Amino acid sequence: MSNNCDVIVIGAGHNGLIAAHALAKAGKSVLVVEQRGEDEEIFPGFRLALGADDDAGLLRQSVIDALGLVEKGVAFVEPDVTAFAPQPNGRSLTLHRHIQQSIASIATHSTHDAGRFAAWREKIGQLTAVLEPHLHQTPTLEQMGTLLLGQPELVRYANVSARETLDWWFENDALKGLLASSSVIGLEHGPYAQNSGFMLLYQYANADGGGFRASRFVQGGMGKLRQAMVTAAMGQGVRMRGETAVSHILLHDGRATGVVLADGETINAELVVSSATPRHTFFNLVKPYNLEPRFMRRVRSQVYRGTTAKLVLAVSQLPEFVGQTEAGQLDGHIVICPSTEYLERAADAGKYGRFPPKPLLDITIATHHAPELAPAGQHLLNITMRYAPYTLRGSSWGEQRAALAETILQTLANYAPGLRDTILHQRLITPLDWEQQFGLTEGSLHHGQMGLEQMFAMRPVPGWGQYATPIGNLYLCGAGAHPGGGLTGLPGSNAARQILADLGA
Amino acid sequence: MPLPTPFHTRTAPLCESHSWRDWSGYLSPSMYELSFEREYWAIRNAAGVIDISPLFKYDIIGPDAEAMLNRTVTRDMRRCRVGQVFYTPWCDETGDMRHDGNIIRIAADHFRVTTADPMLRWFEDCGYGMDVTITDVSTRYAALALQGPNSRAILKQLTANLDLDTLRYFRMGMGIINEIEVMITRTGFTGDLGYELWVEAQHAEALWDRLMRVGRAYGLLPFGLTVLDMVRVEAGLLLIEVDYIATNHAVIDGQKSNPLEAGLDWAVNFDKGEFIGRKPLLADQERGPEWRLVGLEVDWAELERLWAAVDLRPKVVYRTTSRESVPVYRGGTNGRLQIGQATSHLFSPLLKKYIALATLKTPDATLGSEVDLEMTVEYSRVLAKAKIVQLPFFNPARKRE
Numbered sequence: 001m002s003n004n005c006d007v008i009v010i011g012a013g014h015n016g017l018i019a020a021h022a023l024a025k026a027g028k029s030v031l032v033v034e035q036r037g038e039d040e041e042i043f044p045g046f047r048l049a050l051g052a053d054d055d056a057g058l059l060r061q062s063v064i065d066a067l068g069l070v071e072k073g074v075a076f077v078e079p080d081v082t083a084f085a086p087q088p089n090g091r092s093l094t095l096h097r098h099i100q101q102s103i104a105s106i107a108t109h110s111t112h113d114a115g116r117f118a119a120w121r122e123k124i125g126q127l128t129a130v131l132e133p134h135l136h137q138t139p140t141l142e143q144m145g146t147l148l149l150g151q152p153e154l155v156r157y158a159n160v161s162a163r164e165t166l167d168w169w170f171e172n173d174a175l176k177g178l179l180a181s182s183s184v185i186g187l188e189h190g191p192y193a194q195n196s197g198f199m200l201l202y203q204y205a206n207a208d209g210g211g212f213r214a215s216r217f218v219q220g221g222m223g224k225l226r227q228a229m230v231t232a233a234m235g236q237g238v239r240m241r242g243e244t245a246v247s248h249i250l251l252h253d254g255r256a257t258g259v260v261l262a263d264g265e266t267i268n269a270e271l272v273v274s275s276a277t278p279r280h281t282f283f284n285l286v287k288p289y290n291l292e293p294r295f296m297r298r299v300r301s302q303v304y305r306g307t308t309a310k311l312v313l314a315v316s317q318l319p320e321f322v323g324q325t326e327a328g329q330l331d332g333h334i335v336i337c338p339s340t341e342y343l344e345r346a347a348d349a350g351k352y353g354r355f356p357p358k359p360l361l362d363i364t365i366a367t368h369h370a371p372e373l374a375p376a377g378q379h380l381l382n383i384t385m386r387y388a389p390y391t392l393r394g395s396s397w398g399e400q401r402a403a404l405a406e407t408i409l410q411t412l413a414n415y416a417p418g419l420r421d422t423i424l425h426q427r428l429i430t431p432l433d434w435e436q437q438f439g440l441t442e443g444s445l446h447h448g449q450m451g452l453e454q455m456f457a458m459r460p461v462p463g464w465g466q467y468a469t470p471i472g473n474l475y476l477c478g479a480g481a482h483p484g485g486g487l488t489g490l491p492g493s494n495a496a497r498q499i500l501a502d503l504g505a
Numbered sequence: 506m507p508l509p510t511p512f513h514t515r516t517a518p519l520c521e522s523h524s525w526r527d528w529s530g531y532l533s534p535s536m537y538e539l540s541f542e543r544e545y546w547a548i549r550n551a552a553g554v555i556d557i558s559p560l561f562k563y564d565i566i567g568p569d570a571e572a573m574l575n576r577t578v579t580r581d582m583r584r585c586r587v588g589q590v591f592y593t594p595w596c597d598e599t600g601d602m603r604h605d606g607n608i609i610r611i612a613a614d615h616f617r618v619t620t621a622d623p624m625l626r627w628f629e630d631c632g633y634g635m636d637v638t639i640t641d642v643s644t645r646y647a648a649l650a651l652q653g654p655n656s657r658a659i660l661k662q663l664t665a666n667l668d669l670d671t672l673r674y675f676r677m678g679m680g681i682i683n684e685i686e687v688m689i690t691r692t693g694f695t696g697d698l699g700y701e702l703w704v705e706a707q708h709a710e711a712l713w714d715r716l717m718r719v720g721r722a723y724g725l726l727p728f729g730l731t732v733l734d735m736v737r738v739e740a741g742l743l744l745i746e747v748d749y750i751a752t753n754h755a756v757i758d759g760q761k762s763n764p765l766e767a768g769l770d771w772a773v774n775f776d777k778g779e780f781i782g783r784k785p786l787l788a789d790q791e792r793g794p795e796w797r798l799v800g801l802e803v804d805w806a807e808l809e810r811l812w813a814a815v816d817l818r819p820k821v822v823y824r825t826t827s828r829e830s831v832p833v834y835r836g837g838t839n840g841r842l843q844i845g846q847a848t849s850h851l852f853s854p855l856l857k858k859y860i861a862l863a864t865l866k867t868p869d870a871t872l873g874s875e876v877d878l879e880m881t882v883e884y885s886r887v888l889a890k891a892k893i894v895q896l897p898f899f900n901p902a903r904k905r906e
Contacts, residue, residue: 289572289573289632289634293631297630
């Protein structure tokens with residue numbers, strides 16, 4: 001088998017696989033190289049795709065169809081309860097897929113808000129419907145102009161803080177806190193800051209019904225989804241090489257001609273397509289001194305600043321939360337975020353280089369939709385914590401990781417008092433771990449923060465928002481490219497379409 | 506208020522005209538006397554000295570220093586030997602000129618770059634990710650340019666340890682003057698025999714005092730920026746923001762120019778490998794640059810003819826360099842067509858000609874051909890017949906001997 005190919009895709013994450021699949025389908029010989037191995041065993045007897053969020057709700061139908069994922073055995077689970085928010089006062093708020101049930105739960109907190117909720121969902125639905133087609137296109141400055149000039153309502157909602165838009169609609173802290181919790185995903189700042197308004201819309205962009213985001217899970221766990229994507233790609237003739245780190249991208253006369261692997265092996269290709277972060281791609285694989293200084297400066301100035309930590313707990317039994325009346329309430333997201341102020345104070349700590357004593361926790365129980373990941377009767381809790389700043393003031397993650405785990409468990413103890421005694425194993429992933437183990441620059445899950453200044457035609461950097469790069473024959477297809485992070489599959493499919501268009505195929 | 510340079514206690518009492526200019530935030534004499542003449546003739550017939558401390562100075566040090574500079578500038582820095590000085594432009598990614606300056610190779614892994622504009626950020630960006638340290642040493646070193654036919658004789662009196670007869674043009678040597686270590690480069694902005702002296706700022710006054718004491722017997726005079734601007738045009742040397750506009754200052758693309766257009770094609774090495782701006786420059790080279798920098802000369806007979814029309818003798822002497830650009834035409838008064846502009850122009854007291862640095866459309870920039878330079882004669886705009894000549898206008902053998 002020749003070691004050369006038409007296209008090398010760096011990284012076998014979902015975007016890398018989706019791009020590889022589309023390029024192979026168009027007749028290219030494609031090789032995907034991935035640094036990590038396949039082993040998902042995180043504790044003895046427990047498996048989990050650590051790198052992925054449990055919620056696959058952002059994955060677009062167009063991508064599911066293109067890869068034939070359903071035919072390859074991917075089944076989505078849409079629990080009736082989308083989000084459950086236990087409160088410090090022992091009460092709780094539950095959002096359901098069916099809006100009338102959500103309204104009933106909201107009514108126990110505020111009749112005012114219950115009366116507004118359906119209209120709010122409709123409004124968000126209208127705005128995301130306007131936004132949606134733009135996420136499927138190769139972005140241009142003209143497109144941004146169209147949005148700015150032609151969609152004042154979208155601009156109004158996208159340009160203010162989530163707190164602002166939520167205050168336009170609602171009065172109840174529990175509801176606003178729960179809704180705001182998804183407005184800060186991947187962001188450095190809190191719900192009182194700009195960009196949270198946009199993120200709120202982005203997270204609802206593929207949702208329908210009366211719930212919280214899409215809250216859509218994969219039967220058998222996220223590993224199944226990835227495996228189906230691999231199967232789809234290989235079905236088109238894509239070759240895969242795992243545990244294969246790329247040392248650098250080969251350049252000749254300012255163009256990419258292949259890659260050199262960590263073991264020294266050279267693979268030549270017509271095109272190199274990177275799903276790694278732009279910073280990693282340009283600074284570690286291309287090297288800054290092979291870039292024009294102005295572009296280098298743009299990449300250097302990109303904001304990453306990850307703030308997300310993850311704690312995975314293996315527990316001997318399902319936890320019980322305060323305010324919980326039935327088991328089904330734990331099927332979706334369990335969110336500890338009693339108010340927007342709670343969330344903003346958590347962000348304040350992160351802003352100054354500390355993690356907060358009262359963090360945002362977004363918990364999913366992976367074994368609900370994937371019992372096979374754990375021994376019978378035992379469960380895996382996937383806890384996403386915010387804000388854990390990549391750069392700690394006066395300390396390091398080596399020193400602080402135990403304290404962070406303890407803070408998360410303490411917070412959890414307030415809402416699920418018996419949980420601690422059931423813990424069998426735990427594993428913490430700090431922003432530094434995201435960077436070192438998963439290649440995510442500064443632990444930024446979105447491959448660069450999704451601030452408006454780094455969105456659309458300005459993603460990853462102004463002037464290079466069309467997947468091509470200043471290095472000829474090198475393209476980006478990861479979350480660092482438009483439309484950004486979250487498991488949408490759109491950067492990969494958009495990039496592949498643009499690459500084929502550029503090739504005149 | 507601009508800052509004093511390390512020589513200010515010495516230059517201020519001599520600045521009879523009280524005519525100061527702001528040079529990169531420093532007080533710099535425009536002219537020491539009320540007339541430029543003595544300073545001007547000192548440079549060409551004896552020696553002059555100018556305080557060039559306001560220049561920006563950067564140390565580029567490290568195993569990758571050569572590679573960093575080689576990707577930054579258009580010349581091949583691998584060919585710059587230790588003790589050698591390279592003048593070179595550098596470009597941005599469009600191939601247009603970002604700046605130009607002298608680079609002194611002090612050691613294999615140590616260069617010093619002198620520039621008119623601040624360049625730290627650009628150099629840092631060019632060297633990011635390389636094993637190189639870039640330090641702004643602008644205030645650490647004071648500098649003097651000692652220029653003119655007597656400059657070597659004066660310097661020989663000052664420093665015994667350095668053989669100035671063998672120090673070639675654009676070479677550097679370390680001299681000891683009054684027990685002070687002085688880096689001496691045979692460089693300057695006058696197109697004449699001359700040296701530049703680089704010294705740690707705390708020794709500036711001692712160096713000045715010694716130099717002036719010895720120089721008196723050789724007719725040494727301090728000179729200011731006004732005269733420098735005259736002699737540098739005679740020397741055919743470009744001034745940033747006057748004869749070309751740096752890319753970071755250009756407001757529109759049309760204001761930018763690349764080294765090929767600025768007469769610096771000799772300083773662009775396409776064979777050395779990648780450097781910033783190489784691709785667009787190579788494309789421009791293959792296409793043929795649209796513009797060319799040329800020298801224009803209007804001879805005395807033509808000046809007399811123009812002024813005779815209004816019954817005057819030529820009113821061009823006692824004027825200094827004008828940086829007001831004027832149009833250059835071809836085709837005479839009838840059906841004239843503008844082919845470019847003269848950006849620096851003056852009557853050269855030494856050459857007895859009106860000379861100009863001009864940027865012309867390449868097809869009209871043939872050496873020896875005649876063009877029309879706009880001049881003002883007693884309030885009226887007229888066209889003077891000017892000849893395209895080889896630069897520099899003034900190129901004495903002593904400059905290189």
